[in-house]
Amino acid sequence: MKISELPIDKQVIELLSREGLDELYPPQQHAIEAGVLEGKNLVLASPTASGKTLVAELCILQHVLEHRGKAIYLAPLRALASEKFKEFQRYSAIKKPNGDHVRAGISTGDYDSSDPWLGRYDIILCTNEKADSLLRHKAPWMSELTLVVADEVHLLTEQKRGPTLEVVLTRLTEINPNIQVLALSATVRNAEEVGSWLKAGSVTTDWRPVPLREGIYHDSQVQFRDGASRAILSGTKTPSLDIALDVLSTGGQALIFTETRRSAVEMGRKASVAVKSRLSKPEERALSTIAERILSTGEKTRLSEALATQVAGGAGFHHAGLAGIHRGIVEDAFREG
Template structure:
């Protein structure tokens, strides 16, 4: 199905076309065929990067532009909420029928406030916990919601976070029985069960735009599930870093996931030492400029100074303890291919040629 064939405001089609969108991915088309743009509840379970967010965006824009409604996007983590807020800002150039532009807002902190100012926005992003707080404080604009998007719906089964998400979705249905629910997940295993609870349809697929090769590193070699293998030179005595340097040799980038913030910082430090000698002069100049931006933006701390030092050498780290402005700089630099190796806790969601899980 072509983007131009969608029954949605032409401003949306024009914007998506300018961004290079032409044809829907199969999971997106299945969601449209399941009636997601017609107000039907849906659980969409498909792999990472298969286009779930675009389905949510189309649905939110449909509610705002066609139904004069209001949409709430629930994310499990502040980092993810901030990322979505940044993505959705591009729709603030679209006009509503009353001549006003679409407004996108975000609230992830201060659990002791109803944030009445959020009522001015058409698309609101929050964490599950903040959504729960807004409901408990009886935020009046919650009654105006016509759509709720629940990202990472598989968290319903988690002991710590599941009950909060369940309560939020239940209360929103009680406040507005006609609210549409769109639930997204890359890993939910009981999609039909969740769909039954939400009184929703279900689209489940393993389709992905780029083939995924999974492998296990052992004894200087990556053994892939398809039977192939790849020799890895042991130059740093740190397997995760050796694998990252191997992918750099082919012109790619690597994202190394660590279990703790401290280990992310340490892995970034090690990577910066190994990557620095591989940089060209133009790359060094670009990275120096990014490093200076970090030092001149926000509060100067030992953490920000360590980050700036690593970035200047072509590596870096990312975790929730960084200032939001610094996280944004790092994410942009990695997307642009400036940072070659990035060590991060699992809160980060960015595309990379190779993702390495050290443990």
């Protein structure tokens, strides 16, 4: 299905066309066919990078531009809310029917305020906990919401965060009986059950734009589920790092997940030492520029200095203890390759 064929504002079609987006992925098409642009509630369960965010953006802009509505985007983490906020900034060039530009706002902290200033925005991004706080403080603009997008909705089943998300969605549908609910997840296994609770349809698919290969590492070798295997050079005596270096050797990028913030910093240090000798002169210059940005931006701390040192060597770490601006630099650099 072509994006130009969608019943959405021409400004949106033109902006997406300039970004090189002309055709919908299959999950996106299924969501459109399920009536998400017609105001129907939907649970969209599809793998990472299959286009769920674009579906949410199209739905949000439909509400703002066609129905003079207001949307709230719920994210489980501050980092995710900030990432989505940056993505929504590109729609600020689009004009609403009254001539004003589309505006997005974000609030993820200060649980003791109703943040009345958020009422000036068409799109509000916040964490589930912040939304819960806004509801308890009776933020007046929440009664104006016509759409709620709940990202990572599978967290409903989590003991720690699930109840908060459940309360937020329940209260929003009580305050605004006609509000549309769009729930997104890459891993929810009971989409139909969640859909039944939300009075929503469901779209579940395993389609992804990039094939996913799963394997198990043992004794310097990765054995993949499809029967193939790959030998891994044991150069660092740290299996996860050896696998990451193997990925880099083929021109790819790698993420290594650790259990604690301290172990993330230590893994970044080890990776930086291992990667540095593999860098070309242009790569060294580019990384040095990024490291200088880290040191010259925000508050200088032992953590930011350690990050800058690691980045200059071709690796780094990322966790909630980093200043938001430094996390952003790392995220942008990784996306840019």
